[in-house]
Structures are given as structure tokens and as C-alpha cells.
Amino acid sequence: MVNTADVRPKTKQMSNLVYKYMRPEHLPHIWCPGCGNGIIMRDVAQAIENLGLSRNNTIIVSGIGCSSRAAGYLDFNTIHTTHGRAIAFATGIKLANPTLEVIVIAGDGDISAIGGNHLIHAARRNIGITVVVMNNNIYGMTGGQYSPTTPKGAFGTTAPYGNIDRSFDIAGLAYGAGASFAARGSAYHVQQTINIIQEGIRHKGFSLIDVASVCPTYYGRKNKKGSAVDMLTWQKENMIPVEKAEKMTRQELKGKLVLGIINQTQYKEFTFAYEEMIRRLFEEREKDE
């Protein structure tokens, strides 16, 4: 057992970000060499640093799977919940105390398969939480089964003859369900992704950032995608900024991923609307009395 407070050595190897926003006593993380999740976790920490959020006022909620481990590494109020349910837990936290900044970190299977219902309804409800998806196109923790974002034709341990399902575009799914902020980042595009997460957190309403991660261990190996560097290089070469993508044809965009804020709209945020209703009730009662 480790006392979380005793050890906080600031070594030369440890960046200021790790020192300030992570729990060094629980590092190194369990993610495989070459996994994109560590980069994305760092992006979240950097976005929080840039925004100057209070650590005590920020909540990290995760589900189950590789992504969920981020909650244990980040030094905020953290809650590692059940598979698929992170958004539902986060909804309770936010509704109970709307002054909290609630950030969900989830995986692709976690958020769009078992947790798909919560995703679309949180988007529709426009509750002010930020969801960062570590999308590695596979179930990594259980050893490489195909997920809702595994491309058609790709292999997984449960798709030994190739995946015959079509895959979800999670950012598009959230947009379609009414998310007032839907965006995509990637493990490769660090600066852009930090900016997008920052915008997502600042956005008053439900925001989802689908961040393309890489899983060289399972997805990469099963599908002959090469090393982690090769997979990141793919992201570099095949992700198109949204401004550029708008000018491209469907044909030209085939096999590419759009990077950036896909949609941002202002609707009334759920907890704000609820508290407005409470105020109205109290005012009406005062008038009656």
C-alpha cells in the first residue's frame, strides 16, 4: 500500500505536468509500449493546465478497459466506474454539483457499445460534461476483440475471418445525437488535440472528443499495421483538418479521418436549465406568499 502524499519526488525525468497533475506513485502506467493512451492522457492534463482548472474542483470519471486506467494516474477527484457507465455516473456528479468540472475518459467499446445508450442521451440532454474517447479500434484489455470502431474487413480475435460489421464514427454519432460539441483529435496531432480538448472543456454543454489512439499490440499486430511509429505516421498522413475536409469530395475523403471541431452549437446546458427551473419555482412561491 502506498501513501499517496509521501512520495512526490521531482526528478529530472518527470515533466512538470506529471508532477502537477498525475500520481507518480502509481506510475509507470500499465499501457503497452507504443500505446497512444499515454499521449492522450497527457493531452488532457495539458488542456487542464492551460485552462488553469482547480485540481480539487475537477473530476475524472472512467469506465472499464485500457482507457479507464487514466483515472488512477491523474491526480484529481477520480472515479473508476463500471463498464460503459462512466457518462451515467458523471451525469449524477454534475447534476448534484454543477460547479464541478467533470471529464469522462473512455474507450471506444466502453462508450459506443456497452455505453452507447448513455452517450446518445447525454448528447441529447446537453449535460455539461466533457468526454474524451481513447479510440484504439479494438478491445485491448481483454486481448484484441473487434469493437464498434474496428473497420469493416479488419481482424480481431473474435473476427478471425475479418470484421463484417460496419464501424461507428463516434464523433459523428455524438453529433447526430445532438451533442453541442463534437470533435476529433489524434495521438499524433498533440497540439491540435490539446486545443480541441481545451475548447471542449470550455464549451458550456455536452462535448465529445473522439481521439484516435493506437494499439500496436493487438490492433496493429492483427492487422499488420506495423510499429507504433508506423501507426502514428498513418495518422499524420491520413487525418485531414476539418477546414480542408470541407472542400474535399466524399471520394477524396474515403479512408481518411477528419481532424478538428466537427460541430459546435450553443444550446442551454442541462444543469443550468434545471437550476433555472428551481429558481422560477422559488420566485413563484415567493409571489404567492
Place this chain on the structure above:
Amino acid sequence: MSRQELRLAGSGGQGVILATVILAEAAIISGKHTAQSQSYGPEARGGSCKAETLISDEPIGFTKVQNPTFLMALTQKSLDDYGPKVDENCLVLIDSALEVPEDMPAAKVIKLPILETARTEVGRLQTANIVAVGCINGFLNITDAASMEKAVMMHIPKGTEKLNMKALELGKGLAEKWLEENGK
């Protein structure tokens, strides 16, 4: 009478559940014990509907009607369903339009124009349940007139007070007239 077991039956939408709730409320106001329950589900969406109120001077154990001391039926189907299940000591109040089924025991049956009174005299068929409440209290003396008015007022929508008070009064009148003509 220390324990009364009231069963009200009709079709969904006639407000028989509300009528039993008001009767239970009246019992509470007059310091008695009561238990009210109803059958739910698809029945409450237009089929036949049954609701019950027990009224007693003693605390109530079993909360459902075992042997009704009073039955009201507003539709032929509900009378056909529940009529044969009463014994000869049960007081049965039915709408004038109904026919007494042959297999019903020789209980005391009172026919009154409950639906017609609501439709023509109050001017709103939906108030039939309140007309019925007025009748029932006239026969069973659950509580005094002022308390019954109070019980009704507690359970009706805002803006319908005048209409429902008229319905209650007319219902009470129907019972009084019958008692005058037929004796107690």
C-alpha cells in the same frame, strides 16, 4: 357498522378510482381507518375497472375487499363481473340503464340515474363519479356533508370546484329522494 367493504366498478375513464380515493379521504377526515386500492394496468386504459375502499373503526389488517358490504356498478360489464360475487347482505347501487344479471343473489339493489344526472343536470358526464360519491355517502353515512365536500375539494382539478359541488349535491339528493320513497 364497524367495518365497511366498498367495491366500485365501471369502465376506465369513469373515475371510479378517484371516487374510492375521495371516500377514503372522507373516512380519514371523520377519524376512521381506511384502506384504498385498485386494479391497475390495461384496465385503467378503457377496459373495466375496479377500485376498493375499506372503512373501519379498527386498524385494518388485510387491505382488500373479502366480502363486499357495498357494490356500485356503472357499466353492464362490471355489474355482470362483480354482481354475482356479492352476498344477500350487500347493498348494490347501479346506474338506471343497467339490467340486473340473473345469477346475482337477492341483494338489495338500488337503481339511480347516476350517468344521466351527470350528463344532463350537471352538464358534464365526467362528473358521474362525484354524483356517485354523493349518492354513496347518502346511503352509507361515511361522513357529514361538510366533510364530504372537503374530501372532494382535495382531489379535483382547479377550476372545476363549482361543477363538482353541484354534482355532489345532486348525488346526495338522489339518495335522499330514494330513501324518502323507499324507507330506510
Place this chain on the structure above:
Amino acid sequence: MGKVVLMQGNEACVEGALAAGMRLYAGYPITPSTEIAELSALRLPQVGGKFIQMEDEIASIACAIGASVAGVKSMTATSGPGFSLKQENLGYAVLAEIPLVVVDVQRMGPSTGMPTSPSQGDMMMARWGTHGDHPVIAICPSSVKEVYDLTVRAFNLSEKYRTPVLLMMDEIIGHLREGMELPEPGSLKIVDRPTVNHPDSKRLPYRMKPGQLVPAMAPFGKGQRYNITGLIHDESGFPTNSTDEAEAMMSRLMHKISDNYDDIKDVVTENLEDADIAIFCYGGTYRAAKTAMEVAREKGYKVGIFRPRTVWPFPEEELREASKKLKRIIVAEHNYGQMLLEVQRVAGRDCEIGFVGKWNGGVNKPIRILERIEEG
């Protein structure tokens, strides 16, 4: 004496919850518990609380747990099928020690069953529904007044022991309207969880101080920063694979309930002093049993009632003690024989055990219990 009002069981649950301090309700519509959601939606904003209709039953309990983590007393209510769906997160709340009240207004199952028919068929699911060994507190009210009082008690126990408490109602009581005496303002004893309200990152969130029943709980955003997980964890709140630490944690979870049995137990007995027959019953079935007992006593049978209001943990000590003086125990419940198994286990050696079950959607009537008494 407080004012007597006409109230429905489901309504009394909401009023009791509000009195106990519930300020968030998350639910999904399902008969016969829907009135609890409807009244919560109406009443909560009036007291500055929040109601949310979630997308499903799983989300409802997850949302309620989230609210409790943020320091707000919360509740979710459901019926059979929804109770099945809530089981996984119920286990989460047990393991992570999150106070919460879960109401199950039981209806006849399995599956969709008979949605508006009375049943007590979820009693064993309440005990063992979520996977893994775990302690459970479950409570059964038998009148509208008891729904109110026991909802308050459910919140109090949940706060005191940092554990979800199950209020196992049934359709008979949930949909029953009867007179209920409102408690005098200020007369209720309300328990709040022990909290930590200052940032202290040195504190181990799951370590108890001497004399504490449970570790104090820091509400998210108000106290220290720490980690909550559904993994077996050590006192720091982080996952452990150590068998010693796992055993210490599991043992503490079990003992916080079993060591406080006397505080949690709640048995009501009637006429057991001279009885040679006892009717074992709980929840709505008690009403039929009471009438059966009264009629049987008039006929000269020495019948009493043994009625647990806290059904889990099972009142072993009290039942074993009572069984020594009894010839026969008749278990009456609305199922195929669930608590019957517990009664047989605890009292089976000392007396004969009879059973009056009901599993066809109908109501267990006094006459059936009476017949069993008369069978001798």
C-alpha cells in the same frame, strides 16, 4: 399527535426520502413503482433538489451513485425487471461504499411477468443478485406509515454504514392508500455520513480511525482528492492484487454489517408470548397474516406473528430464539418459497415449518393462512 393524512405507499416513500434528506432522484418509468418517480419529479425542485429521468435502469442507479459521491443523498426506485438491471452497479456501491437507497416495488416475474400483480419474488435477488460475496441491508414495510418511517431508516442506515440499502416494497403496499400520521417537524432522527471537508491528501480515504464504523467520506469537490474504484482496493483507494489486502477489505465490508447486527435488525412480533404457532411474514403479506391471526385467535388457536422489517441480514438470532417455544411456523409470502429457505435453515430443527405461498399474480388471502393454521 401529528396530522393524519391519506397517502399512497409510493408517495410515502418519496415524502420519507425528502424528510431523510434526499436531494437527487434518478429513475426510469416502470410499474408499479412509477409514482415514486412522478412525485420525486414534482417535489424535489420545490426543495431545491434534482430529479432526472435517465435513459435506462442502469443509468439511473449509476447517476444516483454519482450524486452520492458528490455528497448529495440520492435514491432510485424500480420494479422487478429494472431491479435485475441495477444489480451490477449495486455491487459497485457496496464495494466502493457509496450510500444510496434503492427501492424495488416488487411485481410478479420472472421476465415481464405480470406487471401490476403483487409479488415478493425478488427477495433472494436482493440478497444475492449482484455477483460476488457481499453484505446487504434490505428492509420491508407493511403499511403506508411504515413506508415513510422505513424509508427514513433506509437512508439513515445507508449513511451510517456507507452502503446501499434496499427498500423491498411490493405492489400491495406501494399502491395502497391509507391514513398516515405525519411526524411532528423536527421529531425525526436524521443521520448524515461522516465527511471530510478539508483537502488533506495525506489521509487514506478507506482507513478508519479508532471508534469509527466506516471511514469518513470526502464529497467530490469539497474535500481531499482521492480515487474511487470498483476494483478490490487498499486503504488508499487504489487497486490491489495482494490477497492479504483483499481479505482485509472484504472482511471489513462484511463485518461492518455483521458486527452491527443489533443496530440493523428490526423484528416486530405479536402475540408470541403464549403462541405455539407463528406466522412468519413481511411486507404486504403481513396484512393478510394479521387478519388470519385475529380470526384464528377468536377460534382459540394460539397464533402469533414474527415479522422482520429488516429482512437482510436475516434475523437469525431472534427467529432461533422464538422457534424454541413454537410448535409450528407458517411462512406466508408472495413467491414460490424464498424466505422459507431461510426459516427452514434457522428454525427447521426446532419446529415444523409450513408454507403459504402465492405465485399466480393474486393476493395471498387471510383464508388460506387460516386454513393452514387449522390443518394442525
